[in-house]
Amino acid sequence: MKEYQLIQFHKKELKGAEAKEVQDWIGHSPENEAYYEDVIQIWEAAANAAVFGNIKDHTGSAKKINTNRSYGLYRWMQYAAMFIVALATGYYLYNMSVNPKIEYAEFTNTQGSNQMILADGSTVTLKDSSKLVYAKEFKGKNRFVKLEGTAFFEITKNPEKPFIIESNQAKIEVLGTSFLVDNKDNTTKVSVNTGKVKLSNKEKKEAIILKKGEEGLLDGNHVEKLKAFDPNKLSWKTGVFDFNNIELAKALNLLNDYYKKPITIKLNQRIDRRLTAYFDREDQQTILETLEYSIGLKIEDKGKYFELSMIE
Numbered sequence: 001m002k003e004y005q006l007i008q009f010h011k012k013e014l015k016g017a018e019a020k021e022v023q024d025w026i027g028h029s030p031e032n033e034a035y036y037e038d039v040i041q042i043w044e045a046a047a048n049a050a051v052f053g054n055i056k057d058h059t060g061s062a063k064k065i066n067t068n069r070s071y072g073l074y075r076w077m078q079y080a081a082m083f084i085v086a087l088a089t090g091y092y093l094y095n096m097s098v099n100p101k102i103e104y105a106e107f108t109n110t111q112g113s114n115q116m117i118l119a120d121g122s123t124v125t126l127k128d129s130s131k132l133v134y135a136k137e138f139k140g141k142n143r144f145v146k147l148e149g150t151a152f153f154e155i156t157k158n159p160e161k162p163f164i165i166e167s168n169q170a171k172i173e174v175l176g177t178s179f180l181v182d183n184k185d186n187t188t189k190v191s192v193n194t195g196k197v198k199l200s201n202k203e204k205k206e207a208i209i210l211k212k213g214e215e216g217l218l219d220g221n222h223v224e225k226l227k228a229f230d231p232n233k234l235s236w237k238t239g240v241f242d243f244n245n246i247e248l249a250k251a252l253n254l255l256n257d258y259y260k261k262p263i264t265i266k267l268n269q270r271i272d273r274r275l276t277a278y279f280d281r282e283d284q285q286t287i288l289e290t291l292e293y294s295i296g297l298k299i300e301d302k303g304k305y306f307e308l309s310m311i312e
Helices: 003-010 016-027 030-048 067-098 231-238 248-258 284-294
Strands: 104-109 114-117 123-126 130-135 143-148 150-154 163-167 170-174 178-184 187-194 196-201 207-211 215-219 222-226 240-247 263-265 274-280 297-301 306-310
Touching: 003 016, 003 030, 016 030, 104 114, 123 130, 130 150, 143 178, 163 178, 170 178, 170 187, 178 231, 187 196, 187 207, 187 231, 196 215, 196 222, 207 215, 207 222, 231 240, 231 248, 240 248, 248 263, 248 274, 263 284, 274 284, 284 297
Parallel strands: 143 163, 263 306
Antiparallel strands: 104 130, 114 123, 123 150, 130 143, 150 178, 163 170, 170 196, 178 187, 187 215, 196 207, 215 222, 240 274, 297 306
16 A cells, blocks of 8 residues: 555545545554554654744734744754654564564355364354454464454463454454454444453443453444343354243244254244253254154254244
8 A cells, every 4th residue: 555545545535445445454454554553643744844834823814934033943843854754764664573564364154154273273163154354374463353244262372462353343352262253233242251351442442341251242432341141142153052931933043053954933823932941062853853842843844944833
């Protein structure tokens, strides 16, 4: 990305696709965002040095000033700007040496759930239609990934290199733990299974610490802690279902997230039944038998799916 494009973006001179291209580039990684901020800082320092041609009084009219004094001030500001530019450039070169260029890859899961292992040994289980952008090697000061959709993370502990997830407007920081991240529309929900997680908005104006069994929600830029989360939210990944007087339709939705062959209710039938049961990675036939005998339903194998109906 060229420096002049970043400056034009900062000045809001870019529109449409051009603005989106720069915005996507900045948001692609912390390194890009840091470089953008450095460029703008240097540009603003240089621009400030040039604002001396006209000095206006409180009425808004031009005010004559001593030429020799203004020239000396102008030259001094030129040197100051040159110093700032040199200092920022040196900082950027140093930063690049300690934070080498990181190569990123992305993976989109198109069917079922899919587990992947990252370079540090952490595992990420992606739900259907979810995408992860990740570093092929974690070379910098942190371990950065970007998530779209829903995923369960099991992070390898490394106190010297935090694991950072960007998701919608949320920023999630951990050292070593396991948790669920679920994105819907403009909200991000984090459910902690083990350890601790810090959830904040990207601007870091609001942040909360979540512990095991707690859940946090980011809605827009507002962050809040919710009540203890339902462990069935992890069932699509774990295969463990703990149903306590749950509506049958809701139970079927959860089961269908885990098992490949869906269970449906017969068209135009309403089954007002509730289910209390515990399944721990059971085969689907055992679950079907439980539905059939415990709440009195008829089950038919329709080839691509199972159909439930009332016993006439």
